[in-house]
Amino acid sequence: MFKKKNLTFVLAILILGIFVGAVQAASPTVVLNGQQLTFDVPPVIDDGRTLVPLRTIFESLGADVNWDVSTSTVTAKRDNTTISLQIGNATAYKNGSGIKLDVPAKLVENRTMVPLRFVSEALGCSVSWNPTNYIVEITSYTSGSAPPVGYMKASIIDVGQADSILIQLSSGENILIDAGKDGTPVIRYLQANKVSRIDDLIITHPHADHIGGMDDVIRAFDIGQVYMPQITNTTDEYNEMISAINAKGLKITPARAGVSIDVDSPFKGVFLAPISASYDDLNNYSAVLKLTYGQDSFLFTGDAEEYSELEMQNSKYDLQADLIKIGHHGSTSSSTYSFLKAVNPEYAVISVGADNDYGHPSDRVISRLNSIGTKIYRTDEQGTIIATSDGTNITINTAPSIAPDQQAPSTSPEKYIGNKNSKKFHLPSCQSLPAEYNRVYLNSREEAISKGYEPCGNCKP
Structure with missing residues (x-):
């Protein structure tokens, strides 16, 4: 009996090991400036680090490559940066200075594989990792130019039929707007992008698809300021969130029109809504945030609906923004034509679940966006959408989901x-x-x- 139990245990461990190995062997997708890279040998993950074939990645990043057979060393040069790596050596060099690697370059299927994050960042690129979809996003700047001194990066995280947005500023500050229905994918995404502290936590309104994961997020990270509209709810999700806030002794600052969030200059963040003290619809309590850096601005609308939109249009606030996170997952009760015209965005992101039960996004909302020439991005079709501003230009990690010039004439009249x-x-x-x-x-x-x-x-x- 003892031997049988031991044999069963050993078999279970072997099966588990095979399963874990298969998970670890999953090959990540690498996207450079919105275009997926193709490798002759697939990227691999080794001890949590992505390794890729050296020649493909260096040439894709515009670097000149030299391989020294005698020392098994690769040297790459782009602009004024020279980096070198040696197979099996945990120290790499950038312009002659040694840098410790978590995982060294190594041979895989007779191809030299190099650590992707080190190579990309050493050559002046920004890198983000989406653990949900196993996607590495690289933004490479034009040859001869340095990365922007400052940046404002918004990741509209793919959390299904829900909302969660991470905003990272070059000042080192992190802003999180909502936490989806489940905190696990949000926490995983933040940790993968080296977030340990949320300086400004914004709770747009107390619906489960925006606060369901909030209690876990609050427990997982150091939290600075908390902003939330002055409205309560009786749901378990709301009570658990408030308990987590109280357990950390955090103070809630009311989110309402005219209130600015605490971010360093030159960044500016101000709430444009809610404007009224009370509403019949909980969605209209949504905290609407406009974040500005240089000439660029992002508008995050929560689930604000037509009534709140009309209030904002009639207010003193400047609604124009280059990018808008569409309200209420693209519901027809939000994103009126007149509101979209007032915002006049070049880019629109819809956070929405695939094959959801609500018919989101509405064809009418898509039609309105197309009619004003806005490029549309959808998390149900493209996963996490990352928009980065250098204060003058905005880059997005993928091509638009629906390009206005590719649309058939709208059958949804708006005249x-x-x-x-x-x-x-x-x-x-x-x-x-x-x-x-x-x-x-x-x-x-x-x-x-x-x-x-x-x-x-x-x-x-």
């Missing part, structure tokens, strides 16, 4: 909007638009009049 009750029709930019449930969409002025609608006296369509 005129009628009010079912008042029988008035309006331009989409009118400040007197009815609520979504009270709208009818009309193809032409003639159609509106033929159906008994009268032109609005304000916008004069």
Whole structure:
């Protein structure tokens, strides 16, 4: 009996070892400036570090490569940077200075494999790792130019039908907006990107798909400021989040229009909503943050819906932003045409789950974005979306999901909007638009009049 048990245990360990080995052997995808790289030998992960064939990565990064057979040493040069690595040597060199490696260069299937992060960062590139999708994202700057002195990087993390956004600033500050339904993938992503402290934690509103993972995140990291709108909830997720906040003795700063978050200059962060003290819909309590660096700005809207959007349009705040995180996962109750026109974004990111039960994102929202020429990115199609600003230009880690110039003409009319009750029709930019449930969409002025609608006296369509 003892021998049988021992044999069963040994077999279980062997099977587990095979399974773990298979997981560790999974090959990561490497993406450079939005384009996936192809290798003759797949990248491997060794002790948590990604190794790739040396010639492909160096040449892709625009470096000249020299291989010394006698010493098994590779030397690469780009601009004013020279790096060298030797097979089996845990010390690499950048411009003559030794740097300790976690994993040295080594031979795999007769190919010299080099540590990807060291090589990329030594040549002036930025690197991020998405552990959920096993993707390494590299941003390489043009030859002859240095990486930007400052940057603002937003990772809209792929957390399914939920929201979680990590913002990293060159000042060393980290901002987290929401934590999805489950804290595990959020924690994993932050740790993979060397985050140990969240300087500004923003809770947009207390719905489970935004705060479900918040208690775990609060326990896992050192937390600075906490911002949350002045609204409570009775759910388990809300109570667990508040317990985690109290356990760490954290203070909650009310998130409301006009409140600035605590970030170092030259970065600026200010809430544009909520504006009112109370709302009928919990989504309209959403803390809407505009983050600005140099000439570039990002707008994060939580689940703010039409009512909140209209309040922002009627406020004193400048809504224009280069990138917008679309409200409420692309629901038709958010992202009205007039609001999108006011923001006028070049890029829009939709955080949404694949094949979700809500039909998100709405075809109508996609149509509105296409009509104003916005490039669209979706986490359900492309995984985590990373947008990086140097204060002048924005780069995104992947091509748009739906390019406006590739779209067929929209079948979702946006030329005129009628009010079912008042029988008035309006331009989409009118400040007197009815609520979504009270709208009818009309193809032409003639159609509106033929159906008994009268032109609005304000916008004069």
